[in-house]
Amino acid sequence: MLMDPHLLTTFVAVARHGSFSAAAAELGYTQSAISQQIAALEADLGLALLSRRPVEPTPAGRRLLEHAGPLLLRLRAARADVLRAAAAPRHRLRLAATPLAVNAVVAGRLARARAAQPRLEVTLATCARDQVGALVAEGQADLGLADGIAAPSDPLRLPDTGPMTTAGVNEEDLAVALPADHPLAGRAALRLEDLVDARWLQTPLCPLARLRDLVGDGFPVAMEYQGDDVHTVVNLVGAGHGLTLLPVSVLPAASASGPARGVPLASPRLVHRVELLHGALPPGAADLARALSA
Template sequence: MDPHLLTTFVTVARQGSFSAAAAELGYTQSAVSQQIAALESDLGLPLLHRRPVEPTPAGARLLEHAEPLLLRLSAARADVLRAAARPRHRLRLAATPLSVNPVLAERLARARAGEARLEIVLRTCAAEQVVAAVAEGRAELGLAGGIAAPSDPLRLPDAGPMTTTGVSQEDVVVVLPPGHPLAGRAALRLADLVDARWLDTPLCPPSRLRDLVGEGFAAGLRYEGDDVHTVVTLVAAGHGLTLLPASAVPAGVCGVALAEPRLVHRVELLHGVLPAGAAAGLAAALSG
């Protein structure tokens, strides 16, 4: 299958519109229609319903394959170019919220102190976007963080050959509003909190808790941002509980240790092939 046709198909499916996809890709609407028709002819199956524009069952299955395939192609191109690139002193670091914790912030400071010319641009985004940014060469290094068991790696998208190194982990705590009946406990079991109301946030989605414990963990409010101050403010106002790394819990709310299961906020460093120079030095510094 032609990757250009796959790209057009993914864009149309995401936009739900041939005209919007044409505008995003810089094609005419007629060209987009012809490309979709060519892909459907190649497979011998209809991939998109036209009114409304949405994937057919065959199209939905193709989407499951297309996005990882396109990411792998972008990653392959970026990896070849990165391997041939000269060392640079202006580095791009993609990181998930909470991944630059006090330990890694200190390591970052030491790296900058030891390299006077080093310039770092730090951008925060979701874990999937961190992986894509590193794979496609839009960031030299990535820091992806998430909740996991102490010995478990994070579940990240497959983007081809990439070095993944655990660089930090700290215990998570249950974040409760002041005056909550459980705020005085020394520790809590997650299983005892299945009936509590939880914030649904990218930092701690209830679906992840259900994976660990089972049913329950109903969402009281969905917050689609990643600002920790907002999350803590919502907890303090009684909109729901959440889990955060112990170092991220500020004054004004209560963080209670989690006794069972033991969970950590794990941070992994991601990068492709790094030539000797600033990027390799920063990777070594962040690895401790």
């Protein structure tokens, strides 16, 4: 029959802890119950999912762990979405956004929406690109705003967390961020293909894997910054730690001041795209979603 998500949750906890007893403590069961649950799951599938002494996932168990995370997330998402669909209109809405998603256009639309709905209360939280979907799916945010690098009008590829609506919000040209005194800083435009062997800054704001997807191999990592503060990224670029792509509105042009310059990207044809995503929307949130969409 269908795999029991309850057993799956136990399995994930045991694998994470590498211990039946520790998982039992976390889940609020006895070690014996955990042992029986794992035995039940193994009996259901007809194979061992964990070795014992040490308690480690077998290859099949590792495979199941890859499925378990998204599966359990989707179960939580289904519950959250159903509850949301049945919820009464609310005036307090939670927005989860990636740092670059809340640009001037979005902020302006948000202001207009709030002017149109004076009782609207908005909480805005920043999160990573691959967390937006999960936060919305699980009901921890009502609306999500995600950004990324894409071809014009090409929807972003976000992790799938279940049936959700996405809408394009805004697109903006991209610029190569360079130190102010870089030899290329005065150029009118740049091509990514000519920068394949330059030194690049790896950041969540512009993952180099994305550039490799779009252009091909290359883009060596001179430095990695794991945070997502735009200001920090700009300063790291300005200090010569590596190049990155950012929306043109973030960077001063060649004639202005600041540690870094933005030179427009001419090829390939790419934009910084912002998208809105949401599940079921009660009337109050639907108005905001409409206002934010393009």
